[in-house]
Amino acid sequence: MSTNIKYFGLLAEITSCREESLGNSPSTVNELLELLFEKYPDLKEKDFRVAIDQQLVTEDTQITGGEIALLPPFSGG
């Protein structure tokens, strides 16, 4: 099972893509973040929330499929 991830705002600049599919399928949000931080070390410096299927989740949430989104806060106006 692959994991589909959407990156919003400046996170997409770090990952150089707005959407991607991860080959591995991490079982928790924590595992997912570890994978992403390894792949994109600059992500570690950024604040963001993780959502799965349009619901905000915490780090210990189990991933059982669905669409993942990484949302940073925007300040501009």
Add this chain to the structure above:
Amino acid sequence: MNRYSRHIVLSEIGPEGQKKLSTASVMVVGAGGLGCPALQYLVAAGVGTIGIIDHDLVEESNLQRQILFGTSSLGTNKAMSAKKRLADLNPTITINAYPIQLQAQNALDILSGYDIILDGTDNFETRYLINDAALLLDKPVVFGAIYKFEGQVSVFNYKGGPSYRCLFATPPAGSSVANCSEVGVLGVLPGIIGCMQANEVIKMILGMADVLSGKLLCYDARSASTNFISIARNEDRIKQVFDERDIFLQNHSGSNYSCEPVEISVEDALKMEDVQFIDIREPGELPFIQLPECIQIPLGSLEQSISEINSEKNIVTFCRSGIRSKKAVSLLIENNITNCYSLKGGALALEPAIKSLIK
């Protein structure tokens, strides 16, 4: 009224809905990329009382997206300049311009006078200030924020819904996020997001269902795509704001707006329309200044003489060199005369400018 006939003909609005709009009050914090379009539609819709707070001046690089301003507004305060344009758009409503910065010290005073707050600011500090003040005052906030081609919209603190802190608990570390001036922004994007904010304001005033509360709308102008993310209320984070109420109130000094008065240059002041100069020096102080639109009220008696001041005009106070006139501006703002400036350089700078005008 014919002005609102296209609203009134809608069965969802009708004369009752239009009346609700005319008795509502909305504070727009920030007359920038988001505030300008939101203000235009709220004013055009006939929202009865509109507040505009912004301490910034119009710069040329703003004109690409801050559509209330033109070349002639460069260098003027955004709140005052916006009010001037909007008063022409709809003279039947009340518009209060506050050319000052929203701060912990004045936020509760200023925001308490309005039903709904629209967050059109460009920094996290003010966004969290608005959120917390709105929680303490039990007022809804229509949130909008942008980054390059993307925007976020939501309604917070609405009928027991989540607050901004339920989405992002604390402001990110300083280096984590950049603002428009550093990273750039597609001009039309704040137009779209600001209009979405105005739409949510109007829905709330009309009591329509499906207000954008409890979810974050994420819009991407590149793909014209929207994503909705559900936000649940986090009681702990909301409780924390109330627990820290005393800290907030300590910063908030009673009825005093302790804010930095806006200064205006002699050149800009002399160009300004509908201006009333107030010479706040003691009688006999030199240099003697003679201007047609000038009245003399010494600083010491300013508070007793508030009724003599026409608050519809742009007030420019001056003293000898521009120090005491700042106190005068603070005093006027405390007395709800918000359209006021302190003349930079005072009478010493004004005298040669007037002389060169006469020549």
